Amino acid sequence: MNVLARTLSVHNYRSFKEFDVELDPDITILIGRNAVGKTNLIESVQLLTAGQSFRRPTSSQLVRNGEGTCRIDLSFTGEGRRVEHALVCSEGKKSFFSNGKRTSAAGMRGLVPSILFCPDHLDMIKRAASHRRAALDDFGIQLNDRYAHLVSSYARVVEQRNSLLKEYPVPTDLLVAWDEALIQTGAALLSHRLSLLERIRLRMVDAYRAIAPTEALGLSYQSTVGEIDKSTSRAEIEELFRGALSRAAEDERRRGITVVGPHRDEISFSIDGREARDFASQGQQRSLVLAWKIAEAEVASDILGRYPMLLLDDVMSELDARRREAITGFVQGEIQTIITTTNLGYFSNDVIDRAKVVHIDGEKK
Numbered sequence: 001m002n003v004l005a006r007t008l009s010v011h012n013y014r015s016f017k018e019f020d021v022e023l024d025p026d027i028t029i030l031i032g033r034n035a036v037g038k039t040n041l042i043e044s045v046q047l048l049t050a051g052q053s054f055r056r057p058t059s060s061q062l063v064r065n066g067e068g069t070c071r072i073d074l075s076f077t078g079e080g081r082r083v084e085h086a087l088v089c090s091e092g093k094k095s096f097f098s099n100g101k102r103t104s105a106a107g108m109r110g111l112v113p114s115i116l117f118c119p120d121h122l123d124m125i126k127r128a129a130s131h132r133r134a135a136l137d138d139f140g141i142q143l144n145d146r147y148a149h150l151v152s153s154y155a156r157v158v159e160q161r162n163s164l165l166k167e168y169p170v171p172t173d174l175l176v177a178w179d180e181a182l183i184q185t186g187a188a189l190l191s192h193r194l195s196l197l198e199r200i201r202l203r204m205v206d207a208y209r210a211i212a213p214t215e216a217l218g219l220s221y222q223s224t225v226g227e228i229d230k231s232t233s234r235a236e237i238e239e240l241f242r243g244a245l246s247r248a249a250e251d252e253r254r255r256g257i258t259v260v261g262p263h264r265d266e267i268s269f270s271i272d273g274r275e276a277r278d279f280a281s282q283g284q285q286r287s288l289v290l291a292w293k294i295a296e297a298e299v300a301s302d303i304l305g306r307y308p309m310l311l312l313d314d315v316m317s318e319l320d321a322r323r324r325e326a327i328t329g330f331v332q333g334e335i336q337t338i339i340t341t342t343n344l345g346y347f348s349n350d351v352i353d354r355a356k357v358v359h360i361d362g363e364k365k
């Protein structure tokens, strides 16, 4: 049985003084005019499921203008228990709670992961590689504590190393010590990325075929450390990393930054063997992102044994009828979904009948 989110309440949070909603086990549609706060609500659910939000807000950005403290509560039931997650923002700090006990952002993860799909993601294929890396890492962080730990440790090592590379003269002895930290943490992160990406690839191929049956999807990881794939061992990755780092030494000193490692890698998509970043039409790019999101939901379910929540923020207006059907067809059944929209016209009667429709300006159906 799935664990389901049941009630969401916010107090002095972003645009809201007070707002409470009971979430449907199946589909909740939040409808309202522009700027009424729909995305704010999606963000609040993301904060209490993933421990972070796509907007990467500071504590004070979450507090309603003119107020001192905000609070968000999200309750869950399932597997014979009830769990309450909360976030309190006050005096510039975010404090997370699980069943009343103080915890960290990581304490929000692992219960019900959430997969967000918003208009910003639609051009993920064409944007800078950092967006594709973030898509993979943000997902990995929710599934595995070790992955989360590696992402933050690796970022710290790169930051530290970059500040040494900016010194003049570069303190070589210190840099050597950080080289080893970079290689060890980076190789471990690469192993995690490759195995997660392979799981996504396998699911994404099927999801893409369901949307575009005549096109063949490819997905690959291109690393700045060298040619690696899911079968490359950790020791081999470390060796390649060491070699790439030593070849890059001069370039790094000249530019004052770390130029090889997972923070510079590329995740690339192809359709019928052609690089999607250069050749895919806008419709094909959207199908790729849709297939990626569906694959994330499947992989989360493969790993955790239950489906995540799907948060669809204003994407229906961006997709054509065929792609809208692909996504609503996918959520049939076991995936608890929250959808925001300004217009119910994007939904079939079948979906509206199944869903709980909540008008953000107060009225509920």
Ligand SMILES: Nc1ncnc2c1ncn2[C@@H]1O[C@H](COP(=O)(O)OP(=O)(O)OP(=O)(O)O)[C@@H](O)[C@H]1O
Binding pocket: 013, 014, 015, 016, 032, 033, 034, 035, 036, 037, 038, 039, 040, 041, 060, 061, 062, 063, 064, 065, 314, 342
């Ligand atoms: N800390 C805050 N205090 C007060 N208002 C805030 C705060 N943070 C955001 N807002 C307001 O919330 C509103 C935006 O809300 P949101 O992005 O959720 O709208 P939306 O309903 O998703 O709109 P759209 O349909 O246009 O995407 C803006 O008017 C913004 O000024």
